[in-house]
Amino acid sequence: MTERDLGLRLPEFIIGGAPRAGTTWLYHLLDAHPQVRMARPVRPEPKFFLVDDLYRRGLPHYARTWFEGIPPGLLAGEKSANYLESAAAARRIARDLPAVRVVFILREPAERAWSNYLWSKLNGMETESFEQALAREEEREATYPPTLRFARPHSYFSRGLYADLLTPYLNELGQDRVLCLRYEDLVADPEALAIQLHRFLVIQERPGDAARPGVVNPTEGESPPADAIARLRARYQDANRRLAQLLGPDFVVWEET
Numbered sequence: 001m002t003e004r005d006l007g008l009r010l011p012e013f014i015i016g017g018a019p020r021a022g023t024t025w026l027y028h029l030l031d032a033h034p035q036v037r038m039a040r041p042v043r044p045e046p047k048f049f050l051v052d053d054l055y056r057r058g059l060p061h062y063a064r065t066w067f068e069g070i071p072p073g074l075l076a077g078e079k080s081a082n083y084l085e086s087a088a089a090a091r092r093i094a095r096d097l098p099a100v101r102v103v104f105i106l107r108e109p110a111e112r113a114w115s116n117y118l119w120s121k122l123n124g125m126e127t128e129s130f131e132q133a134l135a136r137e138e139e140r141e142a143t144y145p146p147t148l149r150f151a152r153p154h155s156y157f158s159r160g161l162y163a164d165l166l167t168p169y170l171n172e173l174g175q176d177r178v179l180c181l182r183y184e185d186l187v188a189d190p191e192a193l194a195i196q197l198h199r200f201l202v203i204q205e206r207p208g209d210a211a212r213p214g215v216v217n218p219t220e221g222e223s224p225p226a227d228a229i230a231r232l233r234a235r236y237q238d239a240n241r242r243l244a245q246l247l248g249p250d251f252v253v254w255e256e257t
Helices: 023-031 059-066 087-096 109-122 130-135 137-141 162-173 183-188 190-200 207-211 226-247
Strands: 013-017 036-038 075-079 101-106 178-182
Touching (some): 023 036, 087 162, 109 226, 130 226, 162 178, 162 226, 178 183
Parallel strands (some): 013 075, 013 101, 101 178
16 A cells, blocks of 8 residues: 555655765755755654664654645655665665655765764764774674664764665666765755756756755864775775766766775
8 A cells, every 4th residue: 555545645755865975955955945845853864764663653653743734736855864774774665655756965985984983073972093993893883782773873984885775776766766966066066966956856946045055064173084095995996886887977986096
């Protein structure tokens, strides 16, 4: 039984990740559009398709909590930046929202890892050096307490293996219903990125809205250690090549150096 059969108001699109790559900026960009209504508040994120206990409450709970009152004439959307990391979420979204479109924004993975590291330090969850944190990642990932299962504050490298993370979504939803943007394009030309997103969602193009979000979720701190970033980029070379093969020439994968 689909959401239409149940008479529920559910999203036409989802911003699904990646963390520390501009998802909050996308949320505010679309929230400013007169044809769109985003699930509010922006935090806490719904995470409905990710968290087993929430998902067991069913689609009526999801609809009432996040989308009640949104008129049929508007596109409804939500943002949960950790959906990208869950193949189970991909299967659930495909099954329960058969026409939904999903947006991901990806950041050069070594820079994303550094930003994640600064965020973890800023929030009191990281005391190791960047190099030591990377060396201990696998060990720490295996021992997350339940309270950090989805925040995953020490998952720096693994979150940048985008080809592996995207494959379940492309398999479940198909290429036409998945849009992959680049954080670097957001920084270089936010108006062009806004147009690309608006076209994907088939809504009026409003490039001027790109000036509204400003800087959101900044991470302040020291510059990244150049040697560690270079070694990390070398580790990502194979994953980035696989990403290029997966997404094709329309998605420009980052330089290896």
